[in-house]
Each structure stands twice: as structure tokens, then as C-alpha cells.
Amino acid sequence: MAAIDLSSPARSSPAPLSPRRGSLHLLLRRPRRPTLRCSLDAAPKSDEKTKSWKSLVNVAVSGAAGMISNHLLFKLASGEVFGPDQPIALKLLGSERSIQALEGVAMELEDSLYPLLREVSIGIDPYVVFEDAEWALLIGAKPRGPGMERSALLDINGQIFAEQGKALNSVASRNVKVIVVGNPCNTNALICLKNAPNIPAKNFHALTRLDENRAKCQLALKAGVFYDKVSNMTIWGNHSTTQVPDFLNAKINGRPVKEVIKDTKWLEDEFTKTVQKRGGVLIQKWGRSSAASTAVSIVDAIRSLVNPTPEGDWFSTGVYTTGNPYGIAEDIVFSMPCRSKGDGDYELVKDVAMDDFLWERIKKSEAELLAEKRCVAHLTGEGNAFCDLPGDTMLPGEM
Ligand SMILES: NC(=O)C1=CN([C@@H]2O[C@H](COP(=O)(O)OP(=O)(O)OC[C@H]3O[C@@H](n4cnc5c(N)ncnc54)[C@H](OP(=O)(O)O)[C@@H]3O)[C@@H](O)[C@H]2O)C=CC1
Ligand SMILES: O=C([O-])CC(=O)C(=O)O
Numbered sequence: 001m002a003a004i005d006l007s008s009p010a011r012s013s014p015a016p017l018s019p020r021r022g023s024l025h026l027l028l029r030r031p032r033r034p035t036l037r038c039s040l041d042a043a044p045k046s047d048e049k050t051k052s053w054k055s056l057v058n059v060a061v062s063g064a065a066g067m068i069s070n071h072l073l074f075k076l077a078s079g080e081v082f083g084p085d086q087p088i089a090l091k092l093l094g095s096e097r098s099i100q101a102l103e104g105v106a107m108e109l110e111d112s113l114y115p116l117l118r119e120v121s122i123g124i125d126p127y128v129v130f131e132d133a134e135w136a137l138l139i140g141a142k143p144r145g146p147g148m149e150r151s152a153l154l155d156i157n158g159q160i161f162a163e164q165g166k167a168l169n170s171v172a173s174r175n176v177k178v179i180v181v182g183n184p185c186n187t188n189a190l191i192c193l194k195n196a197p198n199i200p201a202k203n204f205h206a207l208t209r210l211d212e213n214r215a216k217c218q219l220a221l222k223a224g225v226f227y228d229k230v231s232n233m234t235i236w237g238n239h240s241t242t243q244v245p246d247f248l249n250a251k252i253n254g255r256p257v258k259e260v261i262k263d264t265k266w267l268e269d270e271f272t273k274t275v276q277k278r279g280g281v282l283i284q285k286w287g288r289s290s291a292a293s294t295a296v297s298i299v300d301a302i303r304s305l306v307n308p309t310p311e312g313d314w315f316s317t318g319v320y321t322t323g324n325p326y327g328i329a330e331d332i333v334f335s336m337p338c339r340s341k342g343d344g345d346y347e348l349v350k351d352v353a354m355d356d357f358l359w360e361r362i363k364k365s366e367a368e369l370l371a372e373k374r375c376v377a378h379l380t381g382e383g384n385a386f387c388d389l390p391g392d393t394m395l396p397g398e399m
Contacts, residue, residue: 054086056118058173060133062164063140063182064092064122065101067288071295072137073105077114081299082306089119093129093140126167133172137298138164138192141182143289144398151375151387154187158379161188165195174199177344179301181207181294183395185239186318186333187372193320193333194380202345206318208243208335209304210290210297211235211396214278215245218271219252223260229253234337234352235275235316237365238372241394243335244361245275249352268357279396308342314349315339325350328362332369 059076061069069092075081076088090109094102102122109120123129130136141157144150161180168176176199180189189206193199216230223229232251236244247267252260261267282290304315318335321328325348328334337349368390373380375387 060091062093065098067291077117139181161192165192169196201320209301212316242365309339
């Protein structure tokens with residue numbers, strides 16, 4: 001742990017800005033490992049001007065030695081996610097398999113001398129690593145291998161997320177915000193929240209922000225405008241090839257997309273499929289799944305919760321459906337349009353238009369998620385699993 005001692009974390013009190021002695025603390029239970037120490041004494045002194053600091057925020061990241069984390073952790077440490085006056089403690093979860101790599105990650109974080117990075121701890125026990133976590137970014141998951149049934153993937157990864165849900169329930173902050181990235185992320189998020197009954201179900205998200213960003217990019221390219229002109233972009237449903245990028249409610253320069261892009265066939269066919277299959281095409285080209293853009297989208301997802309949503313706009317995130325105003329089945333994790341006041345919480349957007357094309361596709365994604373849910377009933381405390389997944393059920397990367 002780059003345990004940079006944060007002696008005066010209160011927002012109102014001036015705190016020393018320069019890092020003091022640091023050390024790498026390994027939060028390993030079995031086997032015990034020696035504590036690694038890395039001195040930051042030689043670091044140049046940053047300016048000691050008084051400045052208001054917020055209280056330290058504890059951010060836990062699983063799969064921390066993986067590709068997405070390799071991009072994300074440095075963004076978290078730099079201040080671009082939680083802000084330039086927000087000191088941060090990173091709690092990194094790995095496994096026996098990844099612990100050496102994780103030590104390397106911690107060393108790189110230390111060597112980056114981020115003034116806001118007050119502590120880096122690494123470990124393989126979620127009950128230790130998640131202690132007091134206020135944000136949990138759950139990225140680690142087993143990738144689907146050749147010949148592996150999707151039901152097997154749901155089961156293997158579901159067990160990881162059931163265990164992590166239990167750990168969060170035991171040791172995390174009671175108001176921890178959880179973003180599940182590891183696939184299949186909607187159902188993993190459902191499993192996680194079901195295993196964490198003491199944490200509000202509303203606090204769990206499945207990452208569909210990458211899909212939103214991909215959809216905005218495609219609309220901007222087609223309309224010949226810059227990305228920031230595209231707003232109100234909803235991804236409905238599952239982070240899979242049944243996801244529904246909503247061009248009925250999206251806007252370009254404040255006008256309905258269909259008024260700007262008159263090519264309805266393109267919107268219904270090409271645009272929709274391009275977004276649904278973007279992850280797979282990228283894997284074909286790159287030989288690995290999206291990592292940098294996924295990290296960017298995790299940043300966007302967090303920033304959307306800790307900053308007020310711009311007037312009239314919204315963002316997409318996969319959340320628990322209970323009490324949704326759209327008529328989507330209850331008790332699943334479904335991507336829907338949300339707004340936030342910037343306090344980490346969100347509200348569903350009520351005034352969205354619906355037509356037959358949109359609703360038919362939403363129902364298909366809903367059916368897929370209900371089938372996934374039946375496959376993991378043994379992990380959500382709802383009896384015996386029964387797996388009858390639709391044949392075309394695929395992650396974006398599996399096309
Ligand atoms: N929702 C979204 O928009 C997106 C989601 N994803 C998903 O994010 C996840 C992570 O992606 P990425 O960082 O690129 O993957 P990597 O393969 O680089 O890292 C994944 C990490 O998962 C951990 N893991 C946990 N259990 C297993 C297991 N049984 N076998 C192998 N590894 C395991 C490993 O860490 P350790 O050994 O430390 O546990 C590994 O470092 C994947 O599930 C991917 O499908 C990817 C892109 C977009
Ligand atoms: O299937 C994967 O791992 C990749 C993925 O989710 C995406 O790119 O959207």
C-alpha cells in the first residue's frame with residue numbers, strides 16, 4: 001500500500017500536500033506475505049500551499065491486474081474521476097494467480113507520485129479488500145473460453161459475484177456504490193445485489209456506458225457533428241447483442257435524431273447492429289476486448305453519479321428494475337435512462353417516448369435477462385437453476 005499518511009482529511013482543514021513516507025501493504029490472509037515497503041521520501045516536495053481537501057474516498061477495484069484496470073487505475077489516481085480536491089485510497093483485489101502482477105501495478109501507481117493518491121493496498125481476500133469501500137468497481141471475471149457454454153460462464157462468474165456481494169454486505173460502507181463491469185455484467189450485478197441484502201439494491205449498477213458512448217459516436221459520425229452534440233442517449237436492456245440503442249428519444253443538437261438523420265433504415269438496421277456488435281468487431285481487429293474505452297466509460301459512469309446531470313439530458317446505466325415506470329419486468333438489472341443530482345444517487349427518467357419498434361426490442365432484451373436470471377437462481381437464493389437461454393444470446397464480444 002502506498003500508505004501515504006493522510007493526517008488531516010477534513011475538507012475544511014488545510015492538509016500537507018506532499019506525500020510522506022509510503023509503503024506497500026499486502027492485504028493477504030493466506031499465505032502471509034512480507035510487507036513490501038517503498039519509500040517516497042525522495043519524491044520532490046509538491047507545493048505546501050493550504051488547500052481544502054475532501055475526506056478520503058475508499059475505492060475498491062477487482063480484476064485490478066487486468067487490462068481495463070490498467071487504464072482505469074491511473075485515471076482514478078489522477079483526480080479526473082472524483083475531482084482535483086478528492087484524495088483517494090485504492091484497494092485492489094487480485095488472486096493467487098495475479099498477485100505478482102498486482103504488486104507491479106501498485107509499484108507503478110506509487111512511482112506516478114499522484115498527490116491525491118493517499119493509499120494503495122492490494123489483496124486477495126474480498127472481505128479484507130472491500131473493508132469500508134465507498135465505491136466498488138467489480139471488473140474481474142473469467143472470460144468465456146472456446147467451447148464454453150454460456151450457462152457455465154454465468155455459473156462460474158456468478159459464483160465470483162455472489163462471494164463479492166457477501167463480502168460487500170459484511171465489510172463495505174453501508175452506502176457503497178457498486179459498478180459491475182465483468183461479464184455478463186447485468187446478471188452478475190443482480191447476483192451481487194441479491195447477496196448483499198444490507199446494501200440498497202439501488203446502489204448496484206451494470207456498466208452499459210460503453211454502449212452509450214459507442215451509440216453517440218455512431219450517430220455523431222452519421223450526422224457529421226461532434227460527439228458532444230448527441231444527448232439523451234439511452235441504452236435499454238442487457239449488455240449483450242440484444243441491447244437497444246434508443247434513437248427515438250436521442251437528440252442531436254437538441255433535435256430528435258429522426259429529424260436530423262432521415263435514413264430510418266440505417267437507424268433501425270445498421271446503427272442498431274453496429275452498436276450491438278461493436279465489442280465483437282473490436283475483438284476481431286485487436287485480438288482482445290475493449291479495455292481503454294471501457295475504462296473511459298467507467299470514468300464517465302462514475303462522473304455521471306458524482307456530478308449533476310446537465311439540464312434536460314440523461315445517461316444510461318444498468319440498474320435494478322423494481323418500481324420502474326416503463327413496465328419492464330421487476331427484479332432484474334436493466335439499462336435505463338437516469339439522472340443524478342451529483343450525490344452518487346440517481347432517479348429514472350420518466351418522460352420518454354415509446355413506439356412498437358423500441359418496445360419490441362426492449363422485450364427481447366428483457367426476455368434474455370429473465371432467462372439469465374433463471375440460470376442463476378441457485379446464486380440468488382431463489383431455488384434451483386433452470387437454464388433455457390435463447391440461442392442467440394451473446395456478449396458484445398462474442399459475435
Ligand atoms: N460491461 C462492459 O462494458 C465491458 C465488460 N468487459 C468485461 O470486463 C471483464 C474484464 O475485462 P479485462 O480487464 O479486459 O480482462 P482481463 O482478462 O485483462 O482481466 C480480467 C481479470 O479477471 C480476473 N479473473 C477473475 N476470475 C477469473 C478466472 N476464473 N479466470 C481468469 N481470470 C479471472 C483476473 O484477475 P484475478 O486473477 O486477479 O482475479 C483477470 O486479471 C471481462 O469480464 C470483460 O468481458 C469488457 C469490456 C466492456
Ligand atoms: O465481451 C466482452 O468482453 C467485450 C464487451 O463486453 C464489450 O466490448 O462490450
